[in-house]
Amino acid sequence: MSDVTLLVADIGGTHGRFGLLEGDGLRPGGVGIEEGDAHATFEDAVAAYLGKAGARPDRAVFAVAGPVDGGRARITNRPNWTIDAGSLRRRFGFAQVTLLNDFAAQALCLPHLEPDETRRIGGARPRAGVKAAVGPGTGLGVAALLPEGNGWRALAGEGGHVEFAAVTPREAAAFEVIRKARGRVSAEDVLSGPGLARLHDAFAAIDGETEPGLQPGEVVASAGSGGARAAATVDAFLDMLARFCGDVALTFGAWGGVHLCGGVAPRLLDRLDAARFRSCFEAKPPHGERLSAVATLVVLSPIAGLIGCAAAAQATDDPGSSRGSK
Template sequence: MAGTRLLVGDIGGTHGRFALARADLRPERIGVEEGDAHPDFESALAAYLGKYDVKADTAAFAVAGPVTAGETARVTNRRNWAFDVESLKRRFGLSRVIVMNDFVAQAAALPHLTVDEIAPIGPAPRQIGGMKVAVGPGTGLGVAALAPEGPGWRPLPGEGGHVELAAVTGREWAAFELIRAELGRVEAEAVISGPGLLRLHRALAQLDGREAKEADAAAIVLAARRGETRALETVGLFLDMLARFCGDLALTYAAEGGVYVCGGVAPKMLDLIDPDAFRAAFEAKAPHEALMRRMATTVVVSPVAGLLGCAAQARRLLAGE
């Protein structure tokens, strides 16, 4: 990657974040383009390049959606934002364009995070080596793993946010029936995401014969922070489900390197996470409780993890050419 001016982008359902990657992978000249402000991805990219007068010969974009053969992609929660490698090359004069799933980038960032970019949940020690998992509630729910490979790492993409989510308590079953009537199925993303938090809150209110007054996830979190009972129940149940889902992923991947909670939601709820309750839900995987106790759970609080991981994965791919 020596001599390459690498443009990176972390593209989600709400906005796109762009930057230039330095030689140490750290992003600079960071700019954000809101999704609602642009009819398509190329317009958003053109706006960023114009504002920051950025020149690059290579680009890598981490996209919140499935990537087809590394050549095309579409943001799952913003369907008009599509990515076509050849079109991007032609319009922006790029010699190389790499497109990856956004949680491939989140996973690729994990070995490069500093201690002030993470916040441990509970006492389990962080392991430098071993399989790691990145999971992140945001506009959707991203999942990817990171496997050791020689002296480096290989991200393993997936769409784990769309697996079926299991209810455990009677209260959860009743709420899930309402959500299932609305959506047809209760995938993990339907509840463990920003929109999912609101959906869960409304379902719980409906069970009690009331109407939820909060209009979005941020309002629910603020209400919980004020100690309001209904918001506290929603947030507590949300975090319990997140912990159980993290535990399922830890078992699926034998994630001895730990599970990292990424995305835009968890850092904003950090003060509401009870480490003991979170770890109890995470570890309740009989007969493997002892194994679970060795696996760390950590919140990624870095706002640039996606850009950092995008640069790391791009460097890995370019070095292999």
């Protein structure tokens, strides 16, 4: 990749984060954000960033919050944006365009993070072996990172859309409110930014109270300023997230560690009780003892997805089933 200017971008339902690299580094410069609502199409967002940066990169790797198939992708929470590798090549003159699922990129970044870019939850330390990335954001991303030869292979799917079960009676009542509104309760329906707000409203409904529809950030702010319902909602959210992370560890055999990625988890660190989180994570009989040795970490780097894109560009083989190149 030497002497090639590489455009990397991590594209979610709310905004896209872009950066540029030259040479063989993994950490981009010129990082900028383009808000999704400001652009009618994905290509318009790319053009806006490149115009501001004054750059004409030779290659591009885009991490997309949705499935990738045959060099085409659609963002799950922004369905009017179609991302087509061939169209991008023609419009911007890229020699190569690679598309991969955004959580494939999050997974690929994990071996390259510095110690101060993660924070452990509990005492278990990361080990060699399969790792997992889980991330509540606009949606809920899930991916695994598999050792392969001297490198890694990312495996991403749509794990955030699996059915999700309540454990406590209060959760069950809240889930019933959500089920009546949405037809089913997936993990993403509750374990995402919108899910946090949805839980807050559902808890209010089962208490027979009407709450103004708060945005996720407002729920977090209310919890931080002493709002009782918001605080209880955030605590319930973190309990459910811990349980889901334990499920992901069991599903992938991610004994190397489960990493919480994305923008939501770092904002909740002030309310995260490590002992409580670990208790929920490990409460998976008959596998509790094995899970007790599996590390849980929060990824703090805002450019983790861009690092993963750069790692994908450096890979000599396909980094995972989510990658598409045209």
